[in-house]
Amino acid sequence: MSKTERSIMSKLGYYTKLGxxxxxxxxxEDGPRLFMNDQVYDLTSSDWDIEMIHGRC
Structure with missing residues (x-):
């Protein structure tokens, strides 16, 4: 495992600001969570289906 991989794995979260x-x-403690402003969603719920796409919008 490289130093970069260890660094990424030690992070507790990521966020971005759009507008x-x-x-x-x-x-x-209960698993990964997604947030949008003050709304929080439990990503371990079976209600979620997440698709990641690399590229430009």
Whole structure:
């Protein structure tokens, strides 16, 4: 495992700001959570289906 991989794995969350809104994910004791401003979603719920696409919008 490289130093970069260890550094990434030690992070507890990531976020970005788009306009006046904040979006991100973080690790909680109950598993990963997605947040959009003040709304928080449990990503371990079977209600979620997440697709990641690399590229430009």
């Amino acid at each position: 006046n809104d904040f979006f991100g994910v973080y690790l909680s």
